[in-house]
Amino acid sequence: MATAAPPDSAPVNPAPPDADRGVFAAPLAWLRKKPALLAQLRGFARVAVICTIISMTIFTALRPTMGTQWANTISLVLCSVLNTDLNRRMSFGLRTRHLWWRDQRRGLGVMFLALVMTAGSLWVLHRVSPGASIAVELAVIVLGNVASAVTRFVLLRYWVFRRVRHGAGAKNAGAQTPAGAAATSDGAPVLP
Incomplete structure (x- = not known):
């Protein structure tokens, strides 16, 4: 007696129906191939949320008396x-104090970019709408x-943490690497 051939089985891991569509499909596919960069971006996003909340709280407290x-x-x-300190730890995996002061000086340099953009935006806002509410000012910031x-x-x-990319963290032996990052023999993270 002849047996019927089993029907073709479905693929084990079918692709999601929208995997090949959408504006972000190609960038997300590229990013998935770079786990160290993805880990850095996740850490950067977490730090951005934390620092934005704290900065807005300080701004709201100081605005009535300082302008x-x-x-x-x-x-x-x-x-x-x-x-800068949180990004050292959460985004770039640097846990020791080695080069902390240099990183902070460079971080202040990077901060001036945000200061110029927010101060300029506030200046424009007050020229366009002199009586803008604090909620509008916070939104502009x-x-x-x-x-x-x-x-x-x-x-x-x-620039600030480029040594992480080049594995030059010899004094950083206690560092934990972000997810997906390789480490040198001394424990310093090496990121692509």
Whole structure:
């Protein structure tokens, strides 16, 4: 007696129906091939949320007594130190104090980009709408920070923490590497 051939079985891991469609399909596919960069971007996004909340809180507290521009400047400078330190740890896997002061000086340089964008945005806002509410000012500051975020990430990755990319963290033996990153024999993360 002849047996019937089994029907063709479905693929084990079928692709999601929208896998090949959409504006973000190609960039997301490329990003999935770069786990270290993806880990850095995730850490950067977490730090951005934390620092934005803290910066807006400081701004809101200082604005009534110091004015808009001074409150913005002070909140950005204070949060810059926190931002650089958190990005060292959460985005780039640097856990020791080696080169901390240099990183902070460079981080302040990167902060000036956000300061110029937010101060300029506030200046334009007050020329267009002199009686703008604090909610509108906060929205303008957040939008200015978002606009500078891409440049900030690039500067952090390729200037402030470039030693991570080149494996030059010899004094960083206690560092934990971000997910997907390789490590040198001394434990320093090497990222693509």
